[in-house]
Amino acid sequence: MKIIKSISYKVSMITLLCLGLLLTSCETTELDLSDNPNQLSRDQSDPDLFLNSIQVDFGKTVERFGAIAAQVVRIDNMNGRDYQNVYAPTDFNDVWSGSYQSTGEVFEDQNLHNQTFSGILADVRALEPLTLEEELYQHLAMSQVLEAYIIVTLVDFFGDVPYSEALQGSSNLNPSVDDGASIYEAALSLLDDAIINFDKDSSAEPNLDLFYNKDWDKWIKAANTLKMKIYLQRRLVDSEAINRFNEIVTDGNYIQNSSEDFQFSWGTNAIQPDNRHPRYANNYEADGADEYMSNWLMNLMSESDDPRIRYYYYRQSNVVPGAEAAPNEETLNCSLESPPQHYIDGGFTFCYLNKGYWGRDHGDDDGIPPDGFLRTTFGVYPAAGRFDDSSFEGTSQGDGAQGAGITPVLLSSWVDFMIAEVAMEEMNTTAARTSLSNGLTKSIAKVGTFGALDPSGDLSFEPDGTAINSFIADRLAIFDAAVTMDDKMDVIAEQYWIALFGNGIDAYNFYRRTGFPTTLQPNIEPFPATGNFIRSFPYPADLTTNNSSVDPKPDVNQKVFWDNNPDSPAFPIAN
Template sequence: MQLSNFKKMKNKIIIMAVSATLFGSISCNDFLDVNVNPDKVDANFVTPNYAFPGAVTGSYAIQARNLNAFASLQMNSLAGNSYKFGTPFIDDYTPNITTGYNATIWDTLFRNVTNFQKIIDYNDPSGTYANYKAMSLVMKAYYVQILTDLYGDIPYSDAFKRELNVFPKYDKGEDIYKASIAELEQAIQIINSGAGSAPSSSDVVFGGVMTDWVAFANTIKLRYLLRMSNVTGDLATYRDQKLAGLSGASFSSSDVTVNPGYSSSSDSQQNPWANYWIVLSSGARPTTGNQGYTLYTVSEHMAIALNGNKVHLPLKATTQDSRDVYQKFNGITDGRRGRMFTLVSTTDDVGVTTSNVEGVRQGATPGQPGALSTTPARAVSVFGLGAILGNNNSITSTDVNTAFISAASSKDGVLLSKAETEFLLAEAALRYPANFTNAQGHFEDGIRASYNYFGVTPVSSDPNTDPSIYISKINSVPKLGWTGSNDNKIEAIMTQKWIALTTVNPEQSFFDYTRTGYPVTPMSSISPAGQVKPKRLMYPTSEYSSNSNNVPSMTAADVFAKNKFTPFWAR
C-alpha cells in the first residue's frame, strides 16, 4: 500500500470511530473530551456536527478570558489589586500597545474562525448539514466583527483556507462588514428554506431551535449596522438600506449562551470564564499567568459609579468625588453592585458602618490617591455571586465548597446578553425612528434584563434593588437615565450598557467607547498627561513573521490616532 493511501485509510478509521460515537450515544460532555486533532485529519472526514461544538467553545474560551481581561482593563471596570500585587497591568494602564500585546486574541480567534469556514465549505451534496453551515455563517460573522473592530483591515477573502493560502491578502474593514452582513443574510435564507437535518445536542448554543438562530443573526446584523452610525456617503446609504430591512424583524429575546456540558469534572470541562477568573475544578484559586481570583478587583471608577458617587476614606465619613464624570451618579446606589462585586463593610470616625463596593484606582499603589493605606490592610471587593453565577441564587457565599465549584463550573457562557440586545434596540430606535420604535422602553428593559442576569433580588432595605425604583430615579438624571438631549440619551445607553456588560462581554463597551466617546472613562493614574485610549490593537508578531508581504506596516503611535489604520467606522 502506498504511503499516501495508508494515511488516508488511517484517517478514515479514526473518523469512523469518532462518527460511531457521534451518531450513537452523544453526551454534551463528549464535546469537551476531544482527543482527535482535526489538523491531522482530512477536513472532509470531520462531519459538521462534530466540528461545530469545538469551534464555538474554542472561540468562546478566548473571548471569556483574554478578550474579557483586555476590555475590562481598558474600560476601567477592573483593576489590579495593588495591595497584594504591587503595580500589575502596567502595559494596560500606560497603555503600552505592541505587537506582542494580547497577541493571543488574534492568533486564537483566527484559528477558530477557520474551523467555522471548514464547516461552511464542507462537501455536502445532499444538503444534510445545511443548518450547520448556517449556524457557522452566523458564528463566523460574530467573531469576524470582533477581529475587524479590534484590528481594522484584516485578511478575509483570502483567509481561513489553511494550507490553501498561507499568505492571505488584507481586505478593507468596510468590505469585510458588507461581506459579513451578506453571510448573515445567507444564513437566514438557508434556515428559512427548511433544508437539512435538524441539529440537536451538537448545537451547543440553541439546542437546534433554528428560529432562535434567525433572531440571533438579525441581532448581530443590527450590531454591525449600529457600529456604522458615524459613516457617511455610500456607506451611510448602504447602512440605511440594511436597517430598513430589519424593521419588524425578530431579535434575540433572551441571553444567547453556549454550554456544551460544562462541569467541575476537570479543568478542561469547566466554563472557561470560571476556570480563568474564579476557581479550578480542584477548588484551588487560579494563579497561572494573569489569572488569579485575588489579582483582579473592581476599579475605583466602577466602584464610585455603583456606590452612587460615594467614596470611603479611612476613618472618615463617606464623601463624594468632585470630578465631573461622577456627578450623574450622585446619591443613586446601583442595586446590582452587591451581585456584581462583593461588598466591604467600613466604619467611619463617628462609628457609622456601611457596606460599599471598594476598589482601587488603576495604577495607584498603597498610600496614593485611590489606594489609600489603612491598618489593618485595606479590603477590596472581588467578583460577586452575580458575576460568577448569574441569576443562580441557590449559592449564598463565595466561599469555595463543592456546591460553589459545581455551580461556577457549569454556568452558561454568554455570547450575547438580553441586556445588550435591548440597548442595541434602544440606540436603533433613537437614531433611526423611521425603522425602530420604543427607544425608552428598550432602554429600561435593558436595565431590567441586567438586573435579572446578575440575580438581583429586591430587598426593602435597599430600594434600588428593585429595577423599577432604580429606573425611576435615574430617569430624571441626564446621561444616566432617559432624559435630556439625544446625545444625553446616547451617553445613558452607553453608560448602562457598560455596567451591564462588565464581566460579561466588556469588549462591546470598548467598541462603543471608540465609536461614541461614551461612557466617559478615565485613564489610569500612571498614563502620561494627555494620553488617550487605543483605538485598535497592533497586528501581532506572528503576522509580521508569517505574512510579512501583506500585513500593513504601522507604528505604536498609529494605535492612538485617527488615521488609515483606525477601524473604518471610527475614522
C-alpha cells in the same frame, strides 16, 4: 503567556466536548495520527465534531475579546498606565489562533485559565464542503453566524486583517489583509446566507447546539440582531445604516426577550479540561482572587444602589483600607497616597470605596499585595461565583455556582440600548427614554435569575420589586432632568455599560463611535503620559512574525474603518 504543553488539536476537541462539557453524549472517530496529528482528512471528518469545536472555541474567543475590551472602557480593571504599551502584540496570539488556525497549544492565560485554542475559521472552512455534500444546512448556518461575529470582532479590534486569502494552507503562507469595510460586507452576506440555510430541509440536525438547542427561529433572530449591530457600528460611514437598522426593528424578527438571548454557557468541571467560566476559574482558587474589579463601575453601582451589584460582585471583606478601615500600606498602599490632581479636579473617586468594595482605579499597575482573600471578586453573574449576601468570607474552589455561568454575546437588554442610541441620533428622546427603560428592566430581570444558582447564598439580600422599580424610576428621572443631549447620552451610556458587564466588546465600539459616557474615570497617569486612547489594538505577534505581508502597527492610534471621529484627546474620550 506561557505555552505549557502541546496536544493534538482534534483529540483535544473531542476530549473537551465529550468529557468536559458533559452536556450530551459524543461519538468519536478512529483518528489516524501518523501523518499529521493536527489535520483530519475528509474521510475522517465528522461534521458534528467540527461544529462542536467551532462552538466551544467561539465561547472562549469571545470571552477573551470581551475581557480585553472591558478593561480599556473601565467595565473591568486595566492594569497599565500607558495605553501605547499596556497590551503587547503577544497578548493577542491566543485570540488570533482561536479565530483562525489551530496551534495545538494550551495557553496559561490570566483570563482563560489554561484553555486550549483551536481555530474557528479553519474549522468553518473544513466544515462547509461536508455540509453541502451531506445537505447539513443547519450545521452550515450556525457556523456562518459564528464566523460573521468573529470576523467583525477581528476588524473592530485590529482593523484590516487577512480574510479572503487566509486559510489557504501552503498555497498562500502570507495572506494579505482585506479592508475592514469589505470584511463587514462579507459578514452581512454570511448572515443572509445563514438565515436562508436555517429554513432549509436538512438530512440531519446538529448533534449539539450549545446556544439555542436547535431552535432555528431563535438562531434567525440572532443573525438579524448581529446585522443590527453591524449597521450600528458603521453608521458613521454609511448613510443607509440607520435605515437598514430600523427596517429590522420594524420587522420585529430580532432578539427581544431573555429567552432569545445569544450566550455561551460554561460548565462546572474543574480538570481535564477546566470548562468553568474563566472568571470563576481564575478567581475562585486556593490562593484567592487574581483579578481586581473596576473601582469606577463599582462606585457607580454602589452610589446608585443598583440592584445588580450583589450579583456582579462578591465582597470578601466589609472594610477597605482608607475608607472604613485605617490605611494599610501592605494590603492597599495607595490608601496612604494623595489622589492625583486630575482626579481631584474631576471629582473622581481614588483608591478606595466604602461598603467593602475593594478594587483598583483605571491604569493602576502597582504590585500585587497579599489581598487575594480581601479584594472584591466576581459574583454569581455572569461568572457563576457567589451571590453577595454580606457574609464577607474569602472564596475558594467550589463556592457559589461553581463556574456554570455565561459569556453574553448579544442580549435583549443590549438591543434596547442599541435602539436608544439610534433614537438619540434621530433626536427622538421619547423613544430613547422608552428603550432605556426597557433595557434596564430586562437587564435587571435577567441578572436576578442568577441568584438561585448559588446554593449557599442568602437570597433574603436580593433586591425586592420596590427597590428595583425605584432604581429604574430614578434613572429615568435623571434622564428627564438632563438638559442637553450629551447629558442624556451619558445616562444611557452608563446604564449600557452596566448591562454589558461580562463582555466589553460593544462598549469599546460604542465608546469609539460616540465618545460616551464622558463620566469615565481617567487613567491614573495624566495625559499626555498615558498616550492616546486605544483606537485599535496591536496586531498579534504571530501575525506579523509569520506573515511577511503584514507589518506591525506604529501605535494604537490607528482607527478602524468605521471610526471617523477626531483623534484623541480632542474627541471626548477620557484618557
